[in-house]
Amino acid sequence: MVxxxxxxxxxxxxTKTKTGGWRTFKPVIHMDKCVDCGCCWIxxxxxSILRKDGEYSVDLEYCKGxxxxxxxxxxxxxxxxxxxx
Amino acid sequence: xxxxxxxxxxxxxRQSCRASMSAVRCWRFKRNVKDVSEEELFAPGHRGCAGCGxxxxxxxxxxxxxxxxIATHATGCMEVVSSPYPETAWRIPWIHVAFENxxxxxxxxxxALKALGKKDKVNVIAFGGDGGTVDIGFQAxxxxxxxxxxxxxICYDNEAYMNTGVQRSGSTPxxxxxxxxxxxxVSLGNDRPKKDLPAIVAAHGVGxxxxxxxxxxxxxxxxxxxxxxHKGPSYIHVHSSCPPGWGIPSExxxxxxxxxxxxxxxxxxxxxDGKGRITYKPxxxxxxxEYLKVQKRFRHLDDETIAKIQESxxxxxxxxxxx
Numbered sequence: 306m307v308x309x310x311x312x313x314x315x316x317x318x319x320t321k322t323k324t325g326g327w328r329t330f331k332p333v334i335h336m337d338k339c340v341d342c343g344c345c346w347i348x349x350x351x352x353s354i355l356r357k358d359g360e361y362s363v364d365l366e367y368c369k370g371x372x373x374x375x376x377x378x379x380x381x382x383x384x385x386x387x388x389x390x
Numbered sequence: 391x392x393x394x395x396x397x398x399x400x401x402x403x404r405q406s407c408r409a410s411m412s413a414v415r416c417w418r419f420k421r422n423v424k425d426v427s428e429e430e431l432f433a434p435g436h437r438g439c440a441g442c443g444x445x446x447x448x449x450x451x452x453x454x455x456x457x458x459x460i461a462t463h464a465t466g467c468m469e470v471v472s473s474p475y476p477e478t479a480w481r482i483p484w485i486h487v488a489f490e491n492x493x494x495x496x497x498x499x500x501x502a503l504k505a506l507g508k509k510d511k512v513n514v515i516a517f518g519g520d521g522g523t524v525d526i527g528f529q530a531x532x533x534x535x536x537x538x539x540x541x542x543x544i545c546y547d548n549e550a551y552m553n554t555g556v557q558r559s560g561s562t563p564x565x566x567x568x569x570x571x572x573x574x575x576v577s578l579g580n581d582r583p584k585k586d587l588p589a590i591v592a593a594h595g596v597g598x599x600x601x602x603x604x605x606x607x608x609x610x611x612x613x614x615x616x617x618x619x620h621k622g623p624s625y626i627h628v629h630s631s632c633p634p635g636w637g638i639p640s641e642x643x644x645x646x647x648x649x650x651x652x653x654x655x656x657x658x659x660x661x662x663d664g665k666g667r668i669t670y671k672p673x674x675x676x677x678x679x680e681y682l683k684v685q686k687r688f689r690h691l692d693d694e695t696i697a698k699i700q701e702s703x704x705x706x707x708x709x710x711x712x713x
Contacts, residue, residue: 343423372641
């Protein structure tokens, strides 16, 4: 039910919508070339580059495949690969 | 200028070396990507276009201000994509207000917090797009700045009303084609120069005014931190890209923003208590053609108009960088 003020009580609830379906190309990270600079992580508009203890992975549930990470990677460690359904 | 970086020397940058360093390490503020907060207060699943630069601006602002923040947001791209009812991308208290009164509502929130004795613990940020700040929200912004509320106003500037289908705003640069300044036999696009809003806000005597760019995330992050720490009103104008509105490929979103700074179309500076300083000086000045030719909105410009734009940039460049 819509409240009088149009409140949304649950924060961060857009996570229910998986925007990964928008994607044409998906990023593939080659960790052997990665220098842990964090460029892909800081520029990702969809919070889809996950960084933990120097290891990087892609959250394909939300990645829209824009390709910023691949373009901004200084070592070319991220490759954009055509998504096969 | 020599820049110290943590990246090993064998790393060869695919674009220009210095450009990526701006992200890896901010030479001016001695910050590193690892100093940036890991906490994501802007949730994924928002409906922003692929390659949206404005979302990065929102995300970094929230990282800098932390979870003890109340935000107000004027109608605009980031409001529409982040709050498709009944969902919200925000993990902080957030109020969507009308197009014109983001600053006014933030003033009210700040006054209420003060009355409750909680202002010291909570940051208040008002967000607005360039339309909601430069044109429609201007009187509310001017009022909030003049009254001296302890709030930070962040304007993400994508240089037109992108959310409604690329109509020209006061912040649209000279020569840009939009749906309300189309290109044709008698028109070369927007025929008016961009309104210099940071200068207008600075003229209110605001203690902290800064310009930033999403392509320089550490510089922007530090500026948001300083704006929030500043007692009294503060203002940040952050240049953000719009792939569909500018007519650029989504992967070049950040690269083109960086070109805007490298060509002198956008200058990064801050004004603290009336004293201005440039926070980033491009090592080499690129011709403005490099920035204009890659965007569909500027593609129609002839050599004569480009020379005119270059001339105005050269004038500003010599005023700012060569003393």
